[in-house]
Amino acid sequence: MPSRASYRRNTPSRAFLIRVLPALIAVACLFLAWEAYCDLSGISPTTLPAPSHVFAQAWANRQGLWDNLLPTLRATLAGFALSLAAAFVLSVAVDFSHILRQALFPIFIISQTLPMVAIAPLVVLWFGFGLMPKILLVALVTFFPMLVALVEGYAATEKELEDLLGSMGASRWRRFLLARLPSSLPYFFAGLRIAITYAVVGAIFAEYAGSAKGLGIYILNAKNNFRADLVLAAVMVSSVLTLLLFGATLLLQRILAPWIIETKGARR
């Protein structure tokens, strides 16, 4: 029976490994089942290539994938940065002005009802095949979740904190900086994790609608050449990219707001 001390000896990296191990095993099982199905059913590789085949082709075409990954990454990050900046500025504006909130929120919600299939070609039509339409589309899909996260985060500020700061004579702006903004951070990071996954999908879709380079156009070309293996290879690359960005948001939270984890740890 393991003693209590042996649990405590777990280093953070080992604890991390133990936490992700079930997920790794599950993914490995999925790939094995897929591989087995392709081998046993005799399905044509042009319809459903086996994962081993996809990996081999991904490696053989690594230069092309890499060249197309970079524009997608650039569009994702630039669009996400624009979205974050806009969401922050507007969240502050609606937090301070009730009228602005009532005026703008319906527009924000409508922006979420626009079907990407219709909007993406239009934005490409207006702004061409360069970086700009991708940035705009990524911003469009990620703006709203970030805004809602921030606004709800401000609203989640403990009333007692506001009363306390009020009794100290803090101004509205001071109360925002000292209480409302930090209170929103757990919500902000939760929104960030959701929005970053939308961002990659948004960038790829924008490229799909018209682009010179990028994973989206790579997928479109591969499909048109009946290369299901390269479509899947590009999909895997985009999944890995999303996972890495997701991991980056967790890391960012650790660095910028270590107390969020500490709070959870104490409650457990």
Added chain:
Amino acid sequence: MKSSLLQLDRVSFSYDGLPVLDDLSLTIGRSQFISIVGPSGAGKSTIFKLLTGAAHAERGRILFDGDMLDAGPRHFAYMPQRDALMPWRRIVDNATLGLEVQGLSRKQARRQVEPLFEEFGLAGFEQHYPAALSGGMRQRVALLRTVVQGRSILLLDEPFGALDALTRNRMQLWLEAMWLKHRWTVILVTHDVREAVMLSDRIYVLSPRPATVAKVIDVPLPRPRLRDAASRARASAIEGTILDALFSPQDDDQQRPHLQGGSTQ
């Protein structure tokens, strides 16, 4: 009696047309410890709102040191229900919050607060986050944050209400000792009658809403009270009086709580 430092004179207040305070008067002298007890929802916390400027009396006067209370200098340090510590600030930075709002730099504020950690039983915890502290310690941080603001009167709003019974008793003992040493002027809002008797020089018992002062009880027991058996016996007699006042039907004209008062609306 000592000259009054703060005086509420026939103060009335209503919220959304609902009368909350009605002709409420109370007085506190310098270095006095008074308590306000009353049924929940009676408007105990509303009194603090009037004092901190979060609400304004409709009728009546509030005098501080003989002058009308206005929006000018702040005389009150407020400790809200629960501890209201900021989870993103370390203990030392929570303690300095009020000083920072007053305009001190973080460094100056820390210098002012650091010598007090020992006395508040918080030495060694300066760099911890609040989540790492026990309920009792968090309350001591909250009190430290209140005291260092250097205001004339401390407003404590059910400070120990969220603690378990044992911790609450320990905190009451500790607060009594601290008060004996520092002689702060304190207004304590509580629904714990025993706590009020153990800590206060004088107790104002409020009626149900709209709140008015149903009974004023002076507590002439010698201090420290909590450790002394004879004091405890006399204290429970006073507790009984307060409970009678709280549970008796109100007679609006005379504000005289008696058990036999038969006028049911």
